[in-house]
Amino acid sequence: MNATVPVPVLDIDATIDGARILVCCGSGGVGKTTTAAALALRAAERGRRTVVLTIDPARRLAQSMGLSELDNTPRRVTGVDESAGGFLDAMMLDMKRTFDEIVLTHAEPSKAEAILANPFYQALSSSFAGTQEYMAMEKLGQLQASGDYDLVVVDTPPTRSALDFLDAPQRLTTFLDGRMIKVLMAPAKAGGKAYLKVVSAGFNVFTGVIAKIVGASVLQDVSQFIAALETMFGGFRERAQATYDLLKAPGTSFIVVAAPERDALREAAYFVERLAEERMPLAGLVVNRVHRSEVTSLTAERSVAAAQTLEATGSSPLASAVLRLHADRVWLAVREQRMEARFSTAHPGVPVVEVAAQPGDVHDLDGLRRVGADLAGEAAA
Amino acid sequence: MWVSDFPGARLHVVTGKGGTGKTTVAAALALAIAAGGKRVLLTEVEGRQGIAQLFDTAPLPYEERKVAVAPGGGDVYALAIDPEGALLDYLHMFYRLSPSGIPARTLRRMGAFEFATTVAPGLSDVLLTGKVKEAVIRKQKDGTPAYDAVVVDGPPTGRITRFLNISHEMGGLAKVGPIKNQSDNVMAVLRSAQTAVHLVTLLEEMPVQETLDGVAELTAAQLPVGGVIVNAVREPVLPAADLAAAEAGRLDVAALAAGLKEAGLEPDEALVSALASEAVDHAQRVALEERGRDSLGALQRPSYELPLLTQAVDLGSLYRLAELLREQGLA
Numbered sequence: 001m002n003a004t005v006p007v008p009v010l011d012i013d014a015t016i017d018g019a020r021i022l023v024c025c026g027s028g029g030v031g032k033t034t035t036a037a038a039l040a041l042r043a044a045e046r047g048r049r050t051v052v053l054t055i056d057p058a059r060r061l062a063q064s065m066g067l068s069e070l071d072n073t074p075r076r077v078t079g080v081d082e083s084a085g086g087f088l089d090a091m092m093l094d095m096k097r098t099f100d101e102i103v104l105t106h107a108e109p110s111k112a113e114a115i116l117a118n119p120f121y122q123a124l125s126s127s128f129a130g131t132q133e134y135m136a137m138e139k140l141g142q143l144q145a146s147g148d149y150d151l152v153v154v155d156t157p158p159t160r161s162a163l164d165f166l167d168a169p170q171r172l173t174t175f176l177d178g179r180m181i182k183v184l185m186a187p188a189k190a191g192g193k194a195y196l197k198v199v200s201a202g203f204n205v206f207t208g209v210i211a212k213i214v215g216a217s218v219l220q221d222v223s224q225f226i227a228a229l230e231t232m233f234g235g236f237r238e239r240a241q242a243t244y245d246l247l248k249a250p251g252t253s254f255i256v257v258a259a260p261e262r263d264a265l266r267e268a269a270y271f272v273e274r275l276a277e278e279r280m281p282l283a284g285l286v287v288n289r290v291h292r293s294e295v296t297s298l299t300a301e302r303s304v305a306a307a308q309t310l311e312a313t314g315s316s317p318l319a320s321a322v323l324r325l326h327a328d329r330v331w332l333a334v335r336e337q338r339m340e341a342r343f344s345t346a347h348p349g350v351p352v353v354e355v356a357a358q359p360g361d362v363h364d365l366d367g368l369r370r371v372g373a374d375l376a377g378e379a380a381a
Numbered sequence: 382m383w384v385s386d387f388p389g390a391r392l393h394v395v396t397g398k399g400g401t402g403k404t405t406v407a408a409a410l411a412l413a414i415a416a417g418g419k420r421v422l423l424t425e426v427e428g429r430q431g432i433a434q435l436f437d438t439a440p441l442p443y444e445e446r447k448v449a450v451a452p453g454g455g456d457v458y459a460l461a462i463d464p465e466g467a468l469l470d471y472l473h474m475f476y477r478l479s480p481s482g483i484p485a486r487t488l489r490r491m492g493a494f495e496f497a498t499t500v501a502p503g504l505s506d507v508l509l510t511g512k513v514k515e516a517v518i519r520k521q522k523d524g525t526p527a528y529d530a531v532v533v534d535g536p537p538t539g540r541i542t543r544f545l546n547i548s549h550e551m552g553g554l555a556k557v558g559p560i561k562n563q564s565d566n567v568m569a570v571l572r573s574a575q576t577a578v579h580l581v582t583l584l585e586e587m588p589v590q591e592t593l594d595g596v597a598e599l600t601a602a603q604l605p606v607g608g609v610i611v612n613a614v615r616e617p618v619l620p621a622a623d624l625a626a627a628e629a630g631r632l633d634v635a636a637l638a639a640g641l642k643e644a645g646l647e648p649d650e651a652l653v654s655a656l657a658s659e660a661v662d663h664a665q666r667v668a669l670e671e672r673g674r675d676s677l678g679a680l681q682r683p684s685y686e687l688p689l690l691t692q693a694v695d696l697g698s699l700y701r702l703a704e705l706l707r708e709q710g711l712a
Contacts, residue, residue: 297652319639360665
């Protein structure tokens, strides 16, 4: 084996004690939600006033914290040790409700009603790419500015688009500044047929296509919907910039979560590179579900050979099965270590912490506490 | 010759919670269906280039190209569908607009592509499902279908119903006209017996729960649920009696020590207790899987099991998984 550069260890306690905002990202199925909840619980029990925010529609965070429901209001989690002066709140962002709130805040009452009743608004409002994540970030800014919390932990959706909020402002700006929106807005502004006169001859082909595709009856709805968009994203750029700056400010840390598998680590690498591109502060990588063997004295090969000895005579099926299991586990551990080493070679200097695989899922505070201790490198109780 | 449980299906949509291996299963299923001389199109819709990585080829363009030959001479073609390409296709097919022509360029300049592909993913789902449907119904010059089957590596379980049902939702917005017709046509295919939506899961709590939720959502949306594919199944290595004892924390440590000694190992206490705890881990895991299997049984859907691969997935293991799916009747 070649000597490898030592991988720095991610100091979880220093991270949760020092950060004001902690953003967890990673691909699906790697235990990201559990990690976010465990970090938040640990921070709370170390004395920090903490809130954990998720946009995961599966409501898993609620389940693991014993909350029957999560909505747009932070709810106190019971059963948390508050003796050090901290507490834990949890909230889940309800996209539809958040959008409605924005419309109600930014549009005139008469207009707001029409927007909320618009069929396009109803069908599409909760699904704009990047806006989910962007909204979460804006909510994050609000929570942080409220002064109620020392630490805000955010659990992002399990897709690459989790980082869309980083360029959502730019993409929406391209669209809002584009001419298409002006053409589509025309009927709402001019009303009915006049719209054809508003657009210059150069757009005849375009409007023809649009009219053909959507049909005249739909055009009015679309137009109103687009107008609603403009209302919602009024002042969008300034707010987006403010959120973006908040994420880059000292006190924000990103944690990338992965499992020791090829796909999950590839996604982790994508996140790490993306954050570096945007100059966002990365605390490090959490690798969940790691398999290790404490039996270092017995190699997989010797274990298999010993199992074969027993299998040849048919005696002690228990011992031979246990030896086979051990060999599989060692091989798995070796494979996982190789995957992690590949990541660390490509991304030297990224601190890493491993969390051992649990036989079962975590679904209570005790379980989260154990994960938190594991994350912080405390010996298992 | 194996008999498929879904003889009428020409569109197989594979979904699953993240990390369950749905891309691998979709690829194996495509190979399994192609086996024996069929033409199968394997598509992905999420821009991850997972198929290219699996088949170890360069990233796929928006173009159908052959990625594998199945046992017995079938062909697997692959296509990474992206919304922008699908939109150009759509404009070309229905409005005869050339992708490089002035109207298309104008649309692009005006931000129409931004809008349809990134700003409103609801719209991009319309384009993606529209393209999938086009591939399913496409005919060759002689009138026979261009592909015997189309396999879609779909969005994850939490998003699949919304993805497939988007045309229904959009169709509701327009009462008449081309959008309405197009939506109706897409939904007619997706809701027919030509379609089967398969769910990939692991025998762990969260994936099993999401599978149960996913089946309920698909059923409510009148989308045809296919089979449940249980991935990464562990063989219970321990003898049954020992497995039960280990799970209950009563593993026969003395017998283990004796066995190790017989195998020529020095059974010191540290070794025995560490090996015993590995056995207990395994037993707990097997018990958890058994409970997951029970929960899935309540669905009363055909179910298929694929083993945990101890090595990374390569082309060889894909063929092996394909064979297992065929033997069990998924293809």
